[in-house]
Amino acid sequence: MKREEQISRNLDWVTVLIYILCVVAGWLNIYAAIYNPEHPIWIFDDGFFDTNSGKQLIWIGTTVLLIIAILVIDHRFYDTFAFPIYGFFLFMLLAVLVVGTEVKGSHSWFRIGSFQLQPAEFSKMATCLALAKYLSTPLTNLSRFKDQLNVAIIIAIPPILILASNETGVALVFASFLILLYREGLPGMYPAIFLAVVTLFILSLIFEEWQIYIGLAVVSALVVWAMPRYERKTKNILAILGVAFCMGLFVTGVDWAINNVLKEHQRNRIRVLVDPDFDRKKTGYNVRQAKIAIGSGGLLGKGYLQGTQTKFDFVPEQSTDFIFCTVGEEFGFVGSLTVVGLFIGLMLRLIYLADRQKSRFARVYGYGVVSIIFFHFLVNIGMTIGLMPVIGIPLPFFSYGGSSLWSFSILLFIFLKLDAHRSQMLSRW
Amino acid sequence: MDEIRKRFIQGFIILIAILYIGRLFYLQVIDETYKLDAQNNAIRKIVQVPFRGLIYDRNKKLIVYNTPVYDLYITPKKAHVQDTLKFCRLFDITRSEFDSLTHLARIYSPVRPSLFLRQLSKEEYARVQDAMVDYPGFSFQISSLRTYQSKGMANALGYVGEISPERLLKEQEKGNEYYRQGDYVGVTGLERFYEDELRGQRGEKYVMVNSRGVEKGAFKNGEFDREPVAGKNLISSVDIALQDYADSLMQHKVGSVVAIEPSSGEILAMVSAPTYDPSKLSGRTFSKYFQTLNLDPLHPLINRPPSAYYRPGSTFKLIQALIGLQLGVISPSTGFGHAGVPMKCHCGGTSSSIQLGIKNSCNPYFYNVFKRIIYNNKEQNLFKKSAVGLQRWNDMASKFGIGQELGIDLPNETKGKLPSVEYYDKVYKGPLRWKFSNIYSVGIGEGEIVINPLKMANVAAIIANRGWYVRPHLVKGINEIGNIDNKYKEHISAGIDRRHFEPVIEGMVGAVNAGTVAAEARLSDIQICGKTGTSQNKHGQDHAIFIAFAPRENPKIAIAVFIENAGFGGTHSAPIASLCIEKYLKGKVERKAMETRWMNKSYLANVLSAKSASAKPNKEVKATAEKDSTIEDYQLRNLKEELFKLDQVNKPKAPAFKIPMQPEAVLPKNQKITSKKIH
Secondary structure (H helix, E strand, C coil): CHHHHHHHHHCCHHHHHHHHHHHHHHHHHHHHHCCCCCCCCCCCCCCHHHCHHHHHHHHHHHHHHHHHHHHHCCCHHHHHCHHHHHHHHHHHHHHHHHHCEEECCEEEEEEECCEEECHHHHHHHHHHHHHHHHHCCCCCCCCCHHHHHHHHHHHHHHHHHHHHCCCHHHHHHHHHHHHHHHHCCCCCHHHHHHHHHHHHHHHHHHCCHHHHHHHHHHHHHHHHHHCCHHHCCHHHHHHHHHHHHHHHHHHHHHHHHHHHCCCHHHHHHHHHHHCCCCCCCCHHHHHHHHHHHHHCCCCCCCCCCCCCCCCCCCCCCCCCCCHHHHHHHHHHHHHHHHHHHHHHHHHHHHHHHHHCCCCHHHHHHHHHHHHHHHHHHHHHHHHHCCCCCCCCCCCCCCCCCHHHHHHHHHHHHHHHHHHHCHHHCCCCC | CHHHHHHHHHHHHHHHHHHHHHHHHHHHHHCCHHHHHHHHHHEEEEEECCCCCCEECCCCCEEEEEEEEEEEEECCCCCCCCCHHHHHHHHCCCHHHHHHHHHHHHHHCCCCCEEEEEEECHHHHHHHHHHHHHCCCEEEEEEEEEEECCCCCHHHHCCEEECCHHHHHHHHHCCCCCCCCCCEEECCHHHHHCHHHHHCECEEEEEEECCCCCEEEEHHHHCCCECCECCCCEEECCCHHHHHHHHHHCCCCCEEEEEEECCCCEEEEEEEECCCCHHHHCCCCHHHHHHHHHHCCCCCCCCHHHHCCECCHHHHHHHHHHHHHHHCCCCCCCCECCCCCCCCCCCCCCECCHHHHHHHCCHHHHHHHHHHHHHCCCCCCHHHHHHHHHHHHHHHHHCCCCCCCCCCCCCCCCCCECCCHHHHHHHCCCCCCCCHHHHHHHHHCCCCCEECHHHHHHHHHHHHCCCEEECCECEEEECEECCCCHHHCCEEECCCCHHHHHHHHHHHHHHHHHCCCCHHHCCCCCCCEEEEEEECCCCCCCEEEEEEEECCCCCCEEEEEEECCCCCHHHHCHHHHHHHHHHHHHCCCCCHHHHHHHHHCCCHHHHHHHHHHCCCCCCCCCHHHHHHHHHHHHHHHHHHHHHCCCCCCCCCCCCCCCCCCCCCCCCHHHHHHHHHHHC
C-alpha cells in the first residue's frame, strides 16, 4: 500500500496528462480517418471491433493494463534486467525472421489470432535500456574509443536484424541515439559530422556535383581568408583543404550510392522530396495527397469527421503512418499546432525530468526516450508536410497499431516509473 | 558542459518545431491551392440533364418530344458474363465489339460504371430486361432521345447533337459559360434558335467520392445541389397537316414551299426538299446517317426557304408595279408596246394596263416600268439620272425585305441581294459609268437580284395585306400562345399606299384565271391571286416559281413554291401551291388524281443533269448570269460548311444516286423548249 501511495504521489502527472491527450486525440483521429459517412459505425454497433478504431480501442485498454504492470514492478527490475531484456528482444528479432509473417513486404510480424506484434518496435525500448545500463557502469567515458565501440555495437545490432526483416523505417530510428550519446559526452565532432553528412546529402540531391565542388572550394577559400593571420599555417590550410576534399568525395559517393545502392522506390522517395512534381502518379502521389489533405484544412479545419481527403482513401495509410493528415485536414492549422505543441511539451518535459535524475541510468534512459520520440516526430510529421522522405514509421501515441502504442507506452512509463523513484536511487558515481 | 549540451538539444528540438509550424502555417493558411486540389479530388459534380422542351404545332399537336431510352452501363469489377456469346446475341453486338467495350470500360475505371451501349429503345429494354439477372455489374440508366413526329419539317425544326468544339469556344467567347463538352445542343433550325428556351437549366448534384471514384454520399447534405429545370415548350405556328401535305407534294423535287398566314406573319408550312428523317439524327444512327446526308449531292441538310437564294424572276414584277404606282411614274391604265425593247416576250402584242402586264408577265412592259422608275427624276445626265433613280428604287424595294434579313426565328437566314448604286459602281469600276441600259434585267427579276423563298412568300403576304407584313416566324408562343418577342407582332409597312394594290391583285387574278398559270391550278370556289416566275440559272433548266395568296378578300394564306430546275413556274409550281391552298382552306383535297400525279412527279433528273453540267464551264450563258450563279453556288457551299462543320473525312466519290425513273421525268432538252416558249 505504501508503495502505491508513493507512486501516485511521485508520478509526473504532467507527462501522464500529455500522454492521455495524445492517445485520446490519436484514437479520435483514427476513427475519423476510416469513418465512412454512408455507413457510420458507432462504438456499440456490430463490427466496430473489426475496424481500425475498434481494434485501437482494444489496444488502448490493454495498454492501461501494461502501464499498471510497469508501475507495479519494482523499479530496480529495469536496471538489473536491462541486458537480459535487450538479449530477449535480439532473440525475438532473430525468431521473427524464422517464424514471422510477412505484412506489406516486411517479414517482421508475430501473428497471434487476429492481432499482430512487431518485435522491432519493442527493440527500441530494449536498446535504450541496454545503453542506459552500459553507460551507467562506473568509469565509462564516451570520449574513449573502447566505449564508443561498445556503444556502437549495442546500437547497431538491432537495426541490422531489423533491416534483415526488411523494415528500413524502424531501423533508421536507431540513428536517433546520437542525441543521447551527445548528451552523455560523445565528442561533438560525431553529431557535427552527422549533420554535415545529412546537409551534404540533401545538397547533393538539389544541386549538380560540379556546383557543390565549386561551393566547397569557395567556402574553404573563405574560411582560410577569414582565419586570423597567426592561424594561417600550412598545416591548418592543408587540414581545411583535406576536409573539403573529403566532402567532395562524399558528394561523389552519394551520387554513386543513390544510383547504385538504393532501391528504386527508395531513390524515388528521396527525389520527390526535392522535386514535388516528380512522378505524381506513383511515388509523388502519397506526398502530394498528404499535402493536399493537410493544406486543405485551412486555419480551423473542415470539422471533425468532415474531411474528405483522408477518409476517402486519397491519403495512403491514413490511420497509421499518415494519421497527421487527418489532424491537419479536420482541425486545420490550430489542430496541427496543438499536436506539434503536445509533442514539444512532452519532449521538453522529459528532458527536464531526465536532468533531475540522480542515477545516470535513469537519465540516460530518459534521454533515450526523448531521442526516439523526437526522431519519430521529426520524420513522421516531416514526411506528411513534404520536408522528409517517406519513411514508414508511426507517430507516437497517435498512429493506429498495437505494437507502436504498446512499445511507446512501455518506453515512456518505464521512465516515469524510474522518475517516480528518483529519490530512492543512489547515484552510483 | 552538460548544461550547454542540454540547451543545445532543447534548442534543436525547438528549432525543428518552429520549422514545422512555419511550414504548416504556409501549407494550411497561406497557400490556397490545396483547397482546390482537395475539391477536385473528392467532390464530383454530377450533372442532371433537364428535359428538353416539347414543340407543338398550331393546333396543339405534339410534333417534337423526348422518348425515354435506356443506356446500358457496365461496372467492370462487378461484371461477370458467363456466356459471352449469349450476351452478344442478346444485345446484337459482335464478340470483338464486346471485348473492346469491356476493355475500354476497364481502362476508364474498374469500379466506376461506364457507358456500354447507348440509347436502347423501350422495346429493346423490355426484351433484355429478364435476362439481365444473369449479368451482374450491368445497369440501365434512363435518358431521353429527341423524337420528331413528322419527317417533313426536318430542316425547320433542326436537330440536336453534341456541341462541337468550335461552338463551345464561340459560346465561351461570348461569355456563355453554360455549356460543357459533351452537352447536347440544338444544332440547326428551331432547336438552335430557341436553344436557350428549350434546353432548360441543368441540375447539379455534388457527391463525395473516394480515391477510386466510388460515390460516398452527398456533399454537405446537398447544400449546393440544384434541381434541373425542364425546358420551355414551344408552340409552333406550323400546321403540321399542311406541312406534311406540302412535303409529300415536294417528293422527288428539289425546292421549297413556304406558307404564311398574312395577318400574323405566322409560318404555316415550310418545306425544304429534299428532306430527311430528323429522328435518325438523334441517336445511335447519327454519324452514319449524317455522313450520308452530308454527301448527298442534293444537300438535304440545307434549309432552303430561309437560306438558299435565287433570282425571283417574274414574281419580282409585282414589286416593280407597286413601286411604279407609288412613285406615280405609271398609272393603272398605263400601257406599253414591245417596240424598242431588247427583250423577248411571249404575250404577243401590247399590254395596255398594269393588270394585263402582270397577267401576261410581259417583259417589255416591265422593262418600261423600270425605265421610268430609274429615269423619272430631275437629273439631266443619264448616268446621274440612273444613280438617283436606282437609289430611290433600292430604298423602296428594301421595304419589302429584299436584300434585308426578315428576322425569322431560324438561324442562317440569308439577306439575298438587292443591287445598289455602290454595287454597280464597283462592278463598273467607278461612279457614273453605268446607266439604265446596263441594269435593265433587274427590272424583270433577273440579273443581279437574288432573294430566298421565304421572302417570296413574304411578298405574297404583303400584297395579301395590301401593304404591310409581320416578320415571318415559326413560333407563336413559348409555353403559352402570344408569349413571343414583340418584334414578331409589329406591323411593318412596305411603303406602298393601299390603293395601289387593287390593280396589281387584279393582274394576279388574271394570271391565275387566264394568264400564265396552268389551268389545273385554278380552284372553282376560291379565288387564288398568284404570279408565276421563272428563274434563270446557268446550270440547265430554269427554276419554277409561283407566289400566291388566297382568298382574294381577307386572305388566309400566302404561299411561295419554288422548284429547282423544273422549268416554267406557272406549269410546275402553281399546281402545288394550289393543292396546298386547297388543303389549308378546306382541310382536305378533292382533286385526288392531280394530287397523286404531283406527288409522283420528279425533277431530279433535271437537277442532277444540272449538277453535272455545272462541272463544266458553260459559255452560252449571259455574263451577268454566270457571275451570279457563281456567287449562288459559292454561298451554298459556304453555308453548308458553316452549318455542318464535321470532320471532313476524305470525301469519297458521291454515292451513286438512284433516280426514280418516272414517266414525268422529262428529258432536259424538251423541257427547255417548253419553258422558253411560254415565258
